[in-house]
Amino acid sequence: MVRNRRPGAFAVNIRDIEHRPGNMREAEFDVALTEQWGEGLVAVEAGETVSLRLRLESVHEGILVSGEVSSRYTGECGRCLTEIDAPVEVEFQELFAYPGGEASDFEVQDDHVDCETLVRDAVVLSLPFQPVCRPDCPGLDPVTGERLADRPEQERSETPDPRWATLAGLLSEPAEDPGASGTNPQNS
Ligand SMILES: [Zn+2]
Known part of the structure; x- marks a missing residue:
């Protein structure tokens, strides 16, 4: 099924600060994931809540998005296979450039910035590659x-x-030593 090209759950409207350098706004919202983030031993499961705190600054080249994301990841300890459930919190910053301007990984789309890829990459990269239930597991x-x-x-x-x-019992038995019998009958 092809999804509509409409702003997703991580899109933030920036119409009020677009092309108005020096203006800034903040946004705080939660998103319930519709798909799992991460493919390793641990991942942020679908249905998990991702909390975002964003700061959007209008600059000449586009919109500078910085903020932090927090959620939880679950999975298995890489050493003992115990279930792990731990918080994850990451900070990020990226420029969403205006189309046709400076080359950038992220672009302002119409009147919004879609932070999904940015946030997902930040979270997935911060997940432990070799997760452990405790450091000395x-x-x-x-x-x-x-x-x-x-x-x-x-x-x-x-x-x-x-x-x-x-085996230990066998080893501790006194060994028979033929030369230990004090007198030798042949040397009388
Ligand atoms: Zn463990």
């Missing part, structure tokens, strides 16, 4: 697949695996 036990963080510290480092107990 010990990950999973390579043998059992158990979460090491769930086990008490002592148990982890000091209690040997019961399967080793038999």
Whole structure:
């Protein structure tokens, strides 16, 4: 289905400051995402609220948009697969140039600026590439697949695996040493 070419949820009307350098306005609004942002181990899910605080300044070349965005991302810890749910907050600034002017990644469209790509890129780039549930997450036990963080510290480092107990018993038995029997019957 082809979407209409109308301003989206992230568009801000700038008619009142367009071509009037020195003028400024602010905008604050929330957007509920209709699609997921991010493709990694963590992402901002569809339905999540993205809160925007924008400052739009009219300059000669166009509209300078700066602001901050906050939301939440969810996903899995890259080491132990525990679910992660954490806040994300990013600042951004970009010039939306007037069409036909200076080359720019973003352009003023008619009477508005559409901040969706700008905001989405800022958020996605700030998501951790290798997310962890906590900075010192010990990950999973390579043998059992158990979460090491769930086990008490002592148990982890000091209690040997019961399967080793038999072997340990064998090793601690006094070894038979043929030369240790004090007297040699052949040398009488
Ligand atoms: Zn973890």
